[in-house]
Amino acid sequence: xxxxxxxxxxxxxxxxxxxxxxxxxxxxxxxxxxxxxxxxxxxxxxxxxxxxxxxxxxxxxxxxxxxxxxxxxxxxxxxxxxxxxxxxxxxxxxxxxxxxxxxxxxxxxxxxxxxxxxxxxxxxxxxxxxxxxxxxxxxxxxxxxxxxxxxxxxxxxxxxxxxxxxxxxxxxxxxxxxxxxxxxxxxxxxxxxxxxxxxxxxxxxxxxxxxxxxxxxxxxxxxxxxxxxxxxxxxxxxxxxxxxxxxxxxxxxxxxxxxxxxxxxxxxxxxxxxxxxxxxxxxxxxxxxxxxxxxxxxxxxxxxxxxx
Numbered sequence: 001x002x003x004x005x006x007x008x009x010x011x012x013x014x015x016x017x018x019x020x021x022x023x024x025x026x027x028x029x030x031x032x033x034x035x036x037x038x039x040x041x042x043x044x045x046x047x048x049x050x051x052x053x054x055x056x057x058x059x060x061x062x063x064x065x066x067x068x069x070x071x072x073x074x075x076x077x078x079x080x081x082x083x084x085x086x087x088x089x090x091x092x093x094x095x096x097x098x099x100x101x102x103x104x105x106x107x108x109x110x111x112x113x114x115x116x117x118x119x120x121x122x123x124x125x126x127x128x129x130x131x132x133x134x135x136x137x138x139x140x141x142x143x144x145x146x147x148x149x150x151x152x153x154x155x156x157x158x159x160x161x162x163x164x165x166x167x168x169x170x171x172x173x174x175x176x177x178x179x180x181x182x183x184x185x186x187x188x189x190x191x192x193x194x195x196x197x198x199x200x201x202x203x204x205x206x207x208x209x210x211x212x213x214x215x216x217x218x219x220x221x222x223x224x225x226x227x228x229x230x231x232x233x234x235x236x237x238x239x240x241x242x243x244x245x246x247x248x249x250x251x252x253x254x255x256x257x258x259x260x261x262x263x264x265x266x267x268x269x270x271x272x273x274x275x276x277x278x279x280x281x282x283x284x285x286x287x288x289x290x291x292x293x294x295x296x297x298x299x300x301x302x303x304x305x306x307x308x
Contacts, residue, residue: 004068011074013039015177054095065106082142089141096149117170118143129275140267166231174210175301190255200264209294212287219283239273
C-alpha cells in the first residue's frame, strides 16, 4: 500500500518536474503540478497543472490542501544569472518559505526538496560527502539560496515536526531540457557548427542523466517512512571535465564547432565529485547511465523533438 495518495510537484513544467511527473503518473500516483509556466511537452500534464507563482499568495491559495507530500523543485536555477541578478536568489528563498508555510497551514507533514552541489562550494576536496557542506564556502547568490532553503526546511522539521528528504543534484541533463544549461546549449550550437565557449579548462563536475535523477527521487518517495529526515547526494558517481563533455558531444554530433576555453567565472564551483554511498545504502540508489550513454540518449531526444 502506498504511503502517499496525493502528491504536489512545484516547478512541474521544468526538466526534472516534467520527467518526474510522468514517471509518477505511470506508477499510478495521483499528482498535481504547480508552475508559472504551461507544460510545453505534455497536454496531459498541462491539464493536471495549476498555473501560478510561489511568490504570489493568491496563487498559492488556489492549491488544494489534501496533499500527503510536496516535492519542491521550483527555483531560479542558473548560477551565473543569479550573480548578474541576485534578487532571483531572494525569490528562491521566499518561494521555499511560502511553500513550507502552505504545508504547515495545510497540515502537510512530508516534504522533498531539490538542492544542489553548489552548497559545497570550492573546497579542497576530491569527493564530497553530505557532511562536507560548509556555510563559509558559499560561492554565489544561487548557492546561498539553496543553503538558506535547506536551513528553512531543517528548522521547520525541528519546530513543526515536518518530515523531509533533501536531495543534492548535480548537472541534471536529458529530455525536456532546451534551456541554456551546459549540455542543451552545446547540442544546439554544435548542430549549427557554432563556436563553443567553455569557462575554465580545469572545471570538473558531475553530470547526471535525467532518468537516474527521477529514479532516485522515486526511490526516496517509496522508502520515505524509513529514510525520512536525511540529506542525500543524488548524482552520478563520476566527474568529468567540461572540455571532455564538449569533445564527446562534438564527436557524437559530428560537429565542426571549435571549442574555445576561457578563464573561469566568479561564483561557479570548479570541482565536484559526489560520494553517493549514503543514497546507495538508504535508497539502494545506483545510477544506470554512463556519460556517453546519457549524452547519446539526449542527442536522440533532441533529434526527435527539438528543431535546430
